[in-house]
């Protein structure tokens with residue numbers, strides 16, 4: 001695993017945005033694997049800025065997101081569809097028909113997972129997958145467990161994840177405890193992965209990733225098996 005150690009969050013965001021920008025410029029029809037959460041917000045801001053300066057063209061880009069809460073409507077401000085529209089898709093020239101996020105409104109979540117896997121299969125491969133890391137070492141919503149899934153699946157969020165996510169919800173608002181998430185196998189199909197970690201709440205998870213051991217109780221440790229992963233982190237997360 002390569003490591004880019006940054007001095008602060010702004011540097012992480014710049015380094016991550018530069019990786020994404022490079023893939024968009026190099027590939028004719030780039031496929032980006034995108035993540036939500038607080039960590040990639042700065043990266044999206046920088047990408048929008050590059051687009052505004054005429055430095056990036058998203059017209060040929062296809063994107064697949066890692067996960068979505070379930071059940072949730074795409075119009076709900078807490079949904080990851082809303083997040084992606086708001087942070088990136090509505091602010092650049094991407095064709096929204098080419099942006100995929102599991103449908104949190106699907107009547108049958110298992111059917112939706114199978115459909116999402118078909119989408120991933122039809123895209124072939126992801127050129128660059130952006131990942132955050134949970135405090136408990138989850139990637140996407142692949143939560144620590146005795147066994148992990150290869151493909152897209154319905155997952156129950158761990159107490160620690162629900163607690164971590166509660167900061168985005170107002171008091172009294174129901175915090176979803178289920179989600180649809182890409183599996184570890186799909187994440188591993190990406191040519192290249194960047195793993196972003198900022199702040200000391202991620203220190204324990206990052207320590208496990210760098211410990212030289214693999215365990216499904218910290219799913220991000222499995223990334224050590226992928227041939228091209230770059231950890232982009234600040235000194236607090238190290």
Ligand code: PGA
Nearest residue numbers: 037038039040132133134
């Ligand atoms: P965060 O979430 O960026 O909001 O910390 C990361 C994750 O849970 O993958």
